[in-house]
Amino acid sequence: SPQKRKLGIALVGLGGYSTHQLAPALQETKNCYLAGIVTGTPAKAEAWKAKYKIPDKNIYNYQNFDQIVNNKDIDIVYVVLPNAMHAEFTIRAAKAKKHVICEKPMATSVEDAQRMLEACRQNKVQLAIGYRLHYDPFHQRVMDLGQNRIFGNVQSIRAHNAFDMGAGSSNSWRVDKERAGGGPLMDMGIYCVQAACYTMGKAPVAVTATFGEVTRPELFKEVEQSINWKMEFENGVIAECFSSYSDREDFLEGKAEKGWWRLGPAFGYEGKRGETSQGKMNYPNIFEQASQMDGQAESFRNNKPSIVPGEMGLRDVKILMAIYASARDGGKRVP
Ligand code: NDP
Incomplete structure (x- = not known):
């Protein structure tokens, strides 16, 4: 038809x-x-x-x-x-x-x-x-564990996502403030922001952040080399997050009243692994981008809102900007 x-x-x-x-x-x-x-x-x-x-x-x-x-x-x-x-x-x-x-x-x-x-x-x-990642079974399981309180209320979250940018990257748009808008927070850290929000099923009420030290000034003239930040949710739950262009880290953890979970590698395209306090997560590694585009095309075709709508993108940009504002002056920000 x-x-x-x-x-x-x-x-x-x-x-x-x-x-x-x-x-x-x-x-x-x-x-x-x-x-x-x-x-x-x-x-x-x-x-x-x-x-x-x-x-x-x-x-x-x-x-x-x-x-x-x-x-x-x-x-x-x-x-x-x-x-x-x-x-x-x-x-x-x-x-x-x-x-x-x-x-x-x-x-x-x-x-x-x-x-x-x-x-x-x-x-x-x-x-x-x-x-x-909304189309990935490992991350869908984290959403389920967190939002449906499978192990009780979530108590804390940690999410780190970093890669080590090669020395020859000085011409990359990723280190050009004009084209990238910022450094690893915009590119990699956004996955941690997303993960904290979909573990909790809501947006944070406040954020605090600090920039890391610049040890490679030849690359990081305009954008941060690394950044640490915390997202605070209702009930005082804290997500501790880190992103960098000069480190290798890739994990997502959650701790709840009666159990815990950990993905690592968590955010890359392939080779995801996960475990919970009840044992290893057994999910296939799928072609995420194919599932994503099929899901989005299906929602467009049926005139149904996507599960990752523009409104979610806007929410996240507000959080990213609040994190940068906090990193600049150390103050707590409400996104
Ligand atoms: P690349 O640098 O590899 O490619 C960007 C392309 O944009 C260029 O090849 C060029 O294509 C075009 N372009 C047009 N104007 C410019 C310009 N002024 N400077 C540089 N490039 C320009 O970037 P990526 O493909 O890695 O990233 C593109 C976007 O995709 C980013 O927003 C990134 O965050 C996102 N991304 C998302 C990922 C995910 O997992 N969801 C993974 C990787 C990236 P042409 O020659 O055809 O004009």
């Missing part, structure tokens, strides 16, 4: 994530497929056209992108650009009457995130954030 047709996705920005995760995932999706591309690099347009059999009429650049409004093959625009460009391309996609999936973090300011939501509302399109 026409209801069940696969939705066409156009990826915007053919960098590492589009190339190595999203395009391969779109070869396995059931509710959507790779219909088009938007790129500023003509050589990539040629290579992707050949590799994925993309017709010329479905290939755009950043200048002619708005003509996508006339393209019936494209139902969803997936914004996979540096963080500060998410707002512009989400708003242009909404004006072109396309549903939008936007990568994390949704935006680099609260105002931008609000403008994105408003543009999607006005143009009656849906907006979902690329929060792939």
Whole structure:
């Protein structure tokens, strides 16, 4: 039936994530497929056209992108650009009457995130954030354990997510404040923010933060090298979090009245492992991005809100900005 047709996705920005995760995932999706591309690099347009059999009429650049409004093959625009460009391309996609999936973090300011939501509302399109872990069985189990109080009330959370950026990364947008909006907090720490919120099933009431020491000033001229922060929830539950571009850490822990759980590796694409006070978690490692896009396409097709809506992206940008504000002056902030 026409209801069940696969939705066409156009990826915007053919960098590492589009190339190595999203395009391969779109070869396995059931509710959507790779219909088009938007790129500023003509050589990539040629290579992707050949590799994925993309017709010329479905290939755009950043200048002619708005003509996508006339393209019936494209139902969803997936914004996979540096963080500060998410707002512009989400708003242009909404004006072109396309549903939008936007990568994390949704935006680099609260105002931008609000403008994105408003543009999607006005143009009656849906907006979902690329929060792939909501589709992962290990993280779904953590949501269940925390939100449904399987081991009683949650008492504390710890979440660390860090990677060691190579010395040759000084040209990366990730260390450029203008394009990234911030450092590891925006890129990796957002997973800890998310995890604390979905363990509790709610947003924090306050945050405090401190920046770490800069030991590699050649890389971290504009954005933080590392950051420690705490998220305080109702009833005094604290999530202790850390993110860095100069360390290797990847875990999520929760402690409740009658038990505990731990994922580690927790946040990467592959090789997740988990255990609880009752034993090892046995879940398959799935192709998260395929499940994510299938889930999002299904919600768009049925006109149902996504489980990772733009409103959640805005909530998280508010938390990120409160964490930065606290790190700058040491004061407690209400997101
Ligand atoms: P890359 O640097 O690998 O790719 C970004 C692409 O954006 C470039 O290749 C380029 O594509 C395009 N681009 C357009 N303008 C610029 C510019 N001024 N500077 C740099 N690039 C530009 O980044 P990633 O693919 O790693 O990340 C993209 C987004 O995806 C980020 O928001 C990131 O947070 C998110 N991400 C999410 C992940 C997840 O697990 N959910 C994992 C990795 C990233 P072109 O040449 O086609 O124009």
